[in-house]
Amino acid sequence: MSRRTLVGGLTLAALCSVSPAQAEETLTVYTYDAFVSEWGPGPSVKKAFESQCDCRLRFVALDGGVGILQRLKLEGEDSAADVVLGLDMNLMAEARDTGLLAPHGVDLSPLALPVDWDDDTFVPFDWAPFAFVYDTQALAEPPHSFQALIDAPDDLKVIIEDPRTSTPGLGLLLWIRHAYGDRADAIWRGLQPHILTVTRDWSEAYFSLFLNGEAPMVMSYATSPAYHMAVDHTDRYQAAAFDEGHYLQVEVAARTRHGKHPQLAREFLGFMLSRDFQRELPLTNVMYPAIDLGDGLPEAYSKLIDPEVYTFSPQVVREHRKAWVDDWLRVSTQ
Secondary structure, eight states: OOTTOOBTTBOHHHHHHOOOGGGSOEEEEEEEHHHHSTTSSHHHHHHHHHHHHSSEEEEEEESHHHHHHHHHHHHGGGOOOSEEEEEEHHHHHHHHHTTOEEOOOOOOTTBOOSSOOOOSSOEEEEEEEEEEEEETTTOSSOOSSHHHHHHSOTTOOEEEEOTTTOHHHHHHHHHHHHHHGGGHHHHHHHHGGGEEEEESSHHIIIIIIGGGTSOSEEEEETTHHHHIIIIIOOOOEEEEOOTTOEEEEEEEEEEETTOSOHHHHHHHHHHTTSHHHHTTSTTTTOSEESBOOGGGSOGGGGGSOOOOEEOOOHHHHHHHHHHHHHHHHHHHTO
């Protein structure tokens, strides 16, 4: 019998030309676990993007921005990622140096950030100042500077994150370094009696320990109280405004150079700056959106502290990060 015999009314050649539903393109995005949790923006973002892209969106949840970068380095050109989402400014230069990322080709004019942004590789999607969040029921008057925290009674404990594995942990390290320069080691020595524990990531510090009453203060974000005010309907948790100003985090995404779906990746990066994406962030990722939402920003955000912010350039962080982490380790183990 001929190999071109009709099968169910179609020749074999015709069958081969059919595009089955399962051939639909799948865009793979590496991100952090909180982004794709049931309370994070991931589920809504997936639904909104799939409704317009004629594709499937697959999130791969990793252990924070540091974990995303480590995974990308480990996999190299063989990475399954089309997009990495969840790095921040402090990791940008190191990520760029891998040679594994490609220009985004996105119109950045919608951006509304507290810093100027002109980068051809990284697209910001949200931002917030780092801050110590405190429990008003356990601490009526929080310290308002690092020196005041050092001078507080030793029974005032804080929970912080490891700068080697956590972007808030690295943020705290850079905050102190930016505010105090060569005096950073002395500040860390003064803080040691107040540090209850150093966790691997923010989720463990905030959810597992702080919200369970293990300590009255935790290293987090100035935006964290917005969730409690808007969703939990409580003013119990607030951020302390520090006299030194606050270090800024801007979270970014980029497309990979060897991703299998470069056009879809560009579309997704552009979609990140749309209202459909950005409006999900304030009460799920609990960060300021990267564009101006106007009246779309939850009312709770008007009650947050509004501190002076600053940041090192990504190049300075790349140059000094290892040495500054080593300094922190040395002081912390003395």
